[in-house]
Each structure stands twice: as structure tokens, then as C-alpha cells.
Amino acid sequence: MAAKDKLSPLALQELNSRLSSTGHQLITRESDPAKYARCIERWSMAAVKPAGAVLISESIDAISIAVHYATQKSIDLAVRGGGHSTAGSSSTDGGLLIDLGSSTRFTQVKVDKTKDHLIAGGGANWGHVDEAGFSAGLATVGGTVSDTGIGGLTLGGGYRWLSGKLGLTIDNLIALGLVTADGKLLTVSEEQNAQLFWALRGAGHNFGVAGHAYGTGPVSKRIAGAEGGQAYAGTLVFPVSQLNQVIAVLNRLFGAQGTLKGGAGAGGFALARSPPEGGPVLVIVPVVWLNDKKSGDIALKELFDLCPIVEDMKMMDYPGINNIF
The missing domain is CATH 3.30.465.10 (Uridine Diphospho-n-acetylenolpyruvylglucosamine Reductase; domain 3)
Structure with missing residues (x-):
């Protein structure tokens, strides 16, 4: 695949003219440094690239015009929603960035x-x-x-x-x-x-x-099975010396042949250093049990029996569950 071009000053001027009736914002580093910096910011600093210009618009027509123009002129194009792509797919080095995440x-x-x-x-x-x-x-x-x-x-x-x-x-x-x-x-x-x-x-x-x-x-109540559409969820923390034990228990509970297979619950793990910088490595285990605390304490007993150094499990609504990490 041929390399795409950067957005030249002439192309920027022409695109701006084509978008003139759409109520758009076409932002460059020079036109609005602060807003430009916010638009190219990413979840991973490794994915940050300096776009030639950033398009923000409330109009689907503006998106259509911009995509077609970038295709015609072979200009590198990226689209940002949440900006979480660690590969940098939502960023462009010198091309056109369509920032959907900054639109109302x-x-x-x-x-x-x-x-x-x-x-x-x-x-x-x-x-x-x-x-x-x-x-x-x-x-x-x-x-x-x-x-x-x-x-x-x-x-x-x-x-x-x-x-x-x-x-x-x-x-x-x-x-x-x-x-x-x-x-x-x-x-x-x-x-x-x-x-x-x-x-x-x-x-x-x-x-x-x-x-x-x-x-x-x-309907969330059908999923969670607990009153009010809540579920029993949270985080357990273990020393890294227990990593193998934690993985073994997670597999026994949630693996393909696990005792809790079928979607009644889910768990995972991540490794992280505790603060301050350079602290000991810890095993962070987010766990979700799609039911109430009483049944969850029984279902997850093997994990609790490993004696986590931190246990933060409670009833949560669905939006709360997705803020565990």
C-alpha cells in the first residue's frame, strides 16, 4: 500500500473551503494550540502523533466531505473516538484527524x-x-x-x-x-x-x-440477577509470589471447563507496581459476579481463601463495574 501524504497548507485551505457550509472547526497547532493539544492527546503517550489538522463537526456532511477529500488527495486520515488505540490507529503524523470524541x-x-x-x-x-x-x-x-x-x-x-x-x-x-x-x-x-x-x-x-x-x-436485571440490576464486583490484590496460585484459581473458576462457566461471573488479572514508584509488584484481580453478595462469597470462595492483601468487593451498578479498572 502506497504511503499517504501529509496535509499541505494548500490542501488545508481547499478542504476548509469545501467545508465552509457545514459549521465545522478545522484546528491546527497554530490556530488553537491548547485545543489542538487536547485533540491529539491519547491514552498512551506512545500513540500521540502531530496531526496536520483536526476536524471537529456536528455535521455528518462535514465528515463525508472530509473523508472523500482525503481519499481523493491521498491524505493520511485517522479517526478518534476515545483515543485508546495503543497502536496509534486513532492518530496521524501530519494528516487529517477527524475527532468524533470532541463532538457533542x-x-x-x-x-x-x-x-x-x-x-x-x-x-x-x-x-x-x-x-x-x-x-x-x-x-x-x-x-x-x-x-x-x-x-x-x-x-x-x-x-x-x-x-x-x-x-x-x-x-x-x-x-x-x-x-x-x-x-x-x-x-x-x-x-x-x-x-x-x-x-x-x-x-x-x-x-x-x-x-x-x-x-x-x-434489561440489566436479567443480566445481573440481583435487585436493582446490580452485581457483586470489585478488586482483589495479591503479592506477586501468589501469581501462579491466582491464575490456577481463575482458570478453575472461569476457564472453559471452569466451575462458573456460562457467564455467571468473570475475572482477570494484571501486574502493577505499587506506589511510590518502584514499589513491589502486585497482582491486581478484578472480579465480577453477576448476582448478589451472598451467592458471590460462596462462588468466589477459592479466591478469598488465598487471603488477598486488599479486598474491595461490593454490590455495584453496571456503570460502576466498568470503572473497576
Whole structure:
């Protein structure tokens, strides 16, 4: 694949002219240094790249014009939702950055109670989705961090606490509004543009810009099984000397042949140094039991029997669960 070009001053001027009727903001380092810096900031500092310009707009027409122009002129194009791509996929070195995450329109989440669907803008993060859904008694499968953008995670598959019950995020995707490379806006679903929908649900990051997505929203009480749609969740911390024991217990509980298979709960682990900098390595174990505390204490007994040095387990609502990490 041929390398894409940077956004030249002449191209910037021409693009700005084409966008003149769309109510857009085209930001450069020179025009608004503070806002530009916020737009290119990323979850991982290794993924930060200096865009030639950043487009923020509330208009799908502006997105369409910008994508088509970048394609015509072979200008490097990146799209930012939550900015969590550690590979730098939501950043561009000198090209055009479309920042959906800084838009008001494209971060909105609407609820369709008649169908139990959540309708989310392509710049929304999972915190937006969780809060909107839970307030209506709904939840869906997303990521394990609330400020991750829905676009990158969804099109990459998406795995979360509810995956044992409901599959991947793409398994819960109903439709997409997609701006393609030629600037066309398509509705993509099993009924419309079905082959493209199939591709998006398995290799989907480079087919277009997702302006909005539709995700299913099963009623949270049916998922959690506890009153008020809550679940028993939190974090356990162990010394690194117990790492092998922790992994063995997690596999016995949540593995493919585990005693808790079937999506009733989920767990994982991460290694981190305790503060201050250079402190001992600790094993951080987030755990979610999709039911009440009484049954959770019984189901997770093997973990508790390892005597964690920190135990922070309690009943949480669904948005709270996705703020554990």
C-alpha cells in the first residue's frame, strides 16, 4: 500500500473551503494550540502523533466531505473516538484527524425502549453508553474501561464482563451508519449492505467512519440477577509470589471447563507496581459476579481463601463495574 501524504497548507485551505457550509472547526497547532493539544492527546503517550489538522463537526456532511477529500488527495486520515488505540490507529503524523470524541452530536447515546436498543454516536465512549442504558434499565457488551471509545472496540470485536452470557460486542451490534471512502453515507445491517456488515463484524477498522452504531440492550436485571440490576464486583490484590496460585484459581473458576462457566461471573488479572514508584509488584484481580453478595462469597470462595492483601468487593451498578479498572 502506497504511503499517504501529509496535509499541505494548500490542501488545508481547499478542504476548509469545501467545508465552509457545514459549521465545522478545522484546528491546527497554530490556530488553537491548547485545543489542538487536547485533540491529539491519547491514552498512551506512545500513540500521540502531530496531526496536520483536526476536524471537529456536528455535521455528518462535514465528515463525508472530509473523508472523500482525503481519499481523493491521498491524505493520511485517522479517526478518534476515545483515543485508546495503543497502536496509534486513532492518530496521524501530519494528516487529517477527524475527532468524533470532541463532538457533542457524535458522543450522544439514545435509548429505543420499544426495541431495547441503544443508539450511540461513533464518538461516544462506553461510559456514555453505560449511563444512558442503565438509566433505562438496559445494558450491552462493551469494553472493560469506561472511557474507551465504542468505535474502535466494537469494530475490533469487543470483550467485556457480560461476554460469557452475551458474546462479543460485535455479536450485539444491530447496525451502523458508515461514511465510506467515497463520502457516501450507508446504513449497514443484516438487511442493508449485508456483505459489508459481515466484513465490519470481523475485520472492520478500515471500511469507513462509523458515524453511529446501534447496540442491543438486554434489561440489566436479567443480566445481573440481583435487585436493582446490580452485581457483586470489585478488586482483589495479591503479592506477586501468589501469581501462579491466582491464575490456577481463575482458570478453575472461569476457564472453559471452569466451575462458573456460562457467564455467571468473570475475572482477570494484571501486574502493577505499587506506589511510590518502584514499589513491589502486585497482582491486581478484578472480579465480577453477576448476582448478589451472598451467592458471590460462596462462588468466589477459592479466591478469598488465598487471603488477598486488599479486598474491595461490593454490590455495584453496571456503570460502576466498568470503572473497576
